[in-house]
Amino acid sequence: MEHERDAIIAALAPVVDGIVATLGAFCEVVVHDFRRPDNSVVAIAGSVTGRSVGGSMSEIGMGVLARGDEAGDELNYVTRTQDGKLVKSSTMVLRDSTGAVFGALCVNLDITAIGQAHALIGELAGLAVPATVPTTTFGDDVDAVLDAIVDAYQLERNKPWAELRREERLGLFRSLDRRGVFAVRRAVPQVAARLGISRASAYNYLSQSRTDTSQEDNA
Structure with missing residues (x-):
């Protein structure tokens, strides 16, 4: 089975170059x-997110990883990078012959200029400004991605850790777990x-959050 997965990965390597050559810069x-979530990028062409081979997945990729074999393709979603780029993306899962998900092929298009033009035309025409686009962290350093996810959850609650109630703390770990954060080595520390x-x-909160989730599922 590992040989089959390796073959699929190897077959896709020249495909990424061909797609970028066709669609442009x-x-x-x-x-x-x-299978290597800490350094999941095994082939890349283009430089929209600034990553390289050996780089990490984004929180979107971690969410796909968390859903395992239940994951499906996510097509034509728009996010904003931390440096302000507006990116339209599609994530297509890779499956082996048993149907098991083991990777993903992602296409990212920098549509910043298109977004700016759309906003300008909208203002001139008196149209409503589009809704805020969520920010996504891309990078070669998985630690930076993990930090950004944790920070985002704390900002949503507008409370530091010390002010969170026990159930809120467990909810934080439960949310991080569901998004695939703890599939990454070193994630808990x-x-x-x-x-x-x-x-x-941290290990205690993670264990308790998983116990509570299991009890809810069996209720």
Whole structure:
């Protein structure tokens, strides 16, 4: 089975170059291998997100990883990078002959200029400004991606860790777990450091959040 997956990954390597050559400099195509979630980028062409081979997946990729074999393709969604680029993307899961998900092929298009033109035309025509686009962290350093996810959850609650109730703390770990954060090695110590708590506390919160989820599923 591993040979089959390796063959699929190898076959896609020249495909990413061909797609970018066809669509141009505003396109990036990435192949992710979920068997190595810390450094999932195994082939890449284009430079929309600034990543290279050996780079990490974004929080969107972690969400696909978390859903496992239940994951489906996510097509034509729009996000904004931390440096302000507006990116239209599609993520297509890779499956082996048993149907198991083991990776993804992602296409990212930098539509910043199109978005700016659309906004200008909208203002001139008196049209409503489009809704805020969510920000996504892309990078070669998986630790930076993890930090951004944790920070986003704390900002949503508008409270530091010390002011969160126990159920809110468990909810934070449950949410991070569902988004695939803890599939990444070193994720628990990284999250603990970001929250300013001990590793033991982080492992305890993660364990308890999973126990609560299991009990809810069996109820």
